[in-house]
Amino acid sequence: MYTDTERCVRAVQAKDSRFDGVFFTAVVTTRIYCRPGCPAVPPRPRNMVFYPSAAACQQAGFRACKRCRPDSTPGSPEWNQRADLTARAMRLIGDGVVDREGVPGLARRLRYSERQVERQLRAELGAGPLALARAQRAQTARLLIETTGLAMADIAFAAGFASVRSFNDTVREVFALSPSELRDRAPRARTGAPGAITLRLPFRTPLNPDNVFGHLAATAVPGVEEWRDGAYRRTLRLPYGYGIVALTPGPEHIGCRLILTDQRDLTVAISRCRRLLDLDADPVAVDDQLRADPLLAPLVDKAPGRRVPRTVDEAEFAVRAVLGQQVSTAAARTHAARLVRAHGDPVEDPEGGLTHLFPTPDALASLDPESLALPGTRRTTLLTLVRELTDGGLTLGPESDWDEARAALAALPGFGPWTIEAIAMRALGDPDAFLPTDLGMRRAARQLGLPHTPAALTARAAAWRPWRAYATQYLWATDDHPINFLPA
Template sequence: MLGAMHSDTERCVRAVQSRDARFDGWFFTAVLTTGIYCRPSCPVLPPKARNMRFYPSAAAAQQAGFRACKRCLPDASPGSPQWNERADLVGRAMRLIADGVVDTGGVPALAARLGYSVRQVERQLRAELGAGPLALARARRAQTARVLIETSLLPMTEVAMASGFGSIRTFNDTVREVFALSPTDLRRRANGRARPVSGGLTVKLPFRAPFSPSNVFGHLAATAVPGVEEWRDGAYRRTVRLPNGPGVVSLRPQPDHVRCDLALTDLRDVPVAISRCRRLLDLDADPVAVDELLAADPLLAPLVRATPGRRVPHTVDGDEMAVRAVLGQQVSTQAARTHAARLVIAHGEPISDPGGGLTHLFPDVTALADIDPETLAFPRSRRATLLGLVAALPRIDLTPGGDWRAAREDLAALPGIGPWTVETIAMRALGDPDAFVASDLGIRIAARELGLPTAPAALIAHSAAWRPWRSYAVQYLWATGSHPINHLPTDSP
């Protein structure tokens, strides 16, 4: 079982002794003789096996009294892929903690979103992760603090606020406890990496190799809604609605990380913005596991070998993606962009973007509730579908902590919402790694060219061998075509 990997001592020891970076984020290694914890790929000479202890989370290692290694920075490793793969309580809870729910509403808010009691949530997280939600949220705040300390020249009081700490004293105590250094000493060790913050902040987003940016960035750029998204100077940029105000994120692929530039209204939104960018680009995926399974199909194997490490383009806002899925029903990518741009101009909230051409936030459900159907330039049946979806969205949870099964059922019950729309929303908004758009035109064309069944029912039957990674199979199948979604843009607008 994935969640129990830290208890497989022999396997963990082998991973540490071989410095296997594939397991970074899966578990953490604590060393009894030094009192530190590391990622499996730590470059320091591996300790003796009898001195190793393994933990399922950084929070658990911290609670056991270990401090983070100053060489491998274990808290900066990609997150465990299982939290985005699992639809159970623990997986949903971890996605919500990453989205800042505990920071803004405490454990009661987390439990309410999950539909469980506080006691049940505490018990299950402790049983599987060795730490409760408060400790997990604290570890996340410590990670954000380290990033801001080392990459910016923000005053420490502002770093504390942006990291989610309630007081400068708690901030100082936590940093010392987790990193065995004061905030000032951490900044001093950054060796000139810190930069002034003048309306923006730059952080590095790590990922597991291999990482192919072509399809995820190509898809986001090719489907970009004017005013809300753009491809400019080698970066995908978009507006985001955050808990404390709007922001603009810029994401640029680099050989060993994704550069993330943030321009936020309120620095308290830094950790949420980072989490949503990671989720948007699917950076916590386990490409080795995905590609190994898909390549077992002889018809997919050449595609996987040609461009390993494809990711699934997700979203920063589930409701937005649901609306865009309906707008994209049975029309071209360009037509869907045009329809969405009209909604944005008519109902979106204007924003300022000195660094580019972004003009609006995508309209939220409240703003879309005022749509006049006669202003929609598409068939009457699709107008009814869109209005029905907008009316239903307040009771359908498409957030990172949403119940995938319940959301699918609620969507499928709406008039005009068929399997293609449900699976598109499940893949991109809910982040279900096993969503499969069997009736998609691009998928049917790819199936025909590869010798796969083309009828949806037969293709679904064949795709059973690709489970639980069918969303990734979709990316490889789409890549057989020449559509712009498969390629990085070469020019700025």
């Protein structure tokens, strides 16, 4: 969109926050860049230049606006609704791959050359992977400076900088303030459990929290997840250690409280929490298209802004999807809890009742089939999935090509359309994943007067593309099921 100057100017003049994160406005006279919804008086159109990323603004010599804080906006919805090279690269950069593995590691995961990845990102985003990762490090550094009492040297390395000098230089360049000045301007950090960080996760309005938090709470695996004091809490397996997060729905932001064993995991933890709650979605674009169907329009108007509940660990969700085949929500939770107690890594939770990390595929590789209270065919399905994940025959992650992952899953025994599409929707993040064979979907379709056979419903749903996963949330919401309601 940033190439459509007239449209961008109108968005800036209207202070339209729907476009925050979609493009950035750089002001040539002040050398400052802002988000479109910046509350300041809009600059004259002739002084505006538009960029597709904060990194591109920084590379061009602009610094972040101190008033609208453009680095803290929701991410572009583009990266969660596409599966091309650029979108997969951005998801991996958000997951900290460049900081941990460098550009060679990013290219290797994407199965492209470094030169191809660099060229594609520069063409579409105006910056290469190193600059994009640097912009992300700057944002992480600011969060740590403003929300913790950590020493600046510790923050530098926790944010991913190679040296304190590069940390100081980057913070001054991006924010036009020294790290100490940033801390002096911020409210005093809250105290609490050692290593606790409290922050806000922004999103594009509207956001209806009922289905996303209701789904996560109703399907929570004991020991790994819980609903406590108005917050969804869960354990996180992270690159350098583990974490515990509490996510609290709010009208303007999601409250996020993180306890990390290693501060270097902050960026990854935030990225995964945003993905879990689908916070980078564009609800206006989604809802506008779904309203075009007269039978869906009343559902959208009644509770707009539904999100798709996703996951913080793709392999975990795939295992849970198999455990949930043809059983109730309660039975699926029971099966998963048994695996957790037997094979999950124990953790300490100073603020709640969480006890374990969900077991990795490697931990499940030694699983005794006789210990599973499952039918023989489902045991085979689960053990085959674990073997493929462990051996590398199946890759489920931010780098996954959605169609390739579907084909790989379909080749495994016991993986039918329902399981494959559930994984595509919640683990891979495909916004167009669709479950026409789901009983809840068919019941809702019949109730609304939509076609309710899988083939006929799929044909009708062609008009909902590429947002069929969101249409699914609206259809499920017609049922009186705990997944559709915010817990008391």
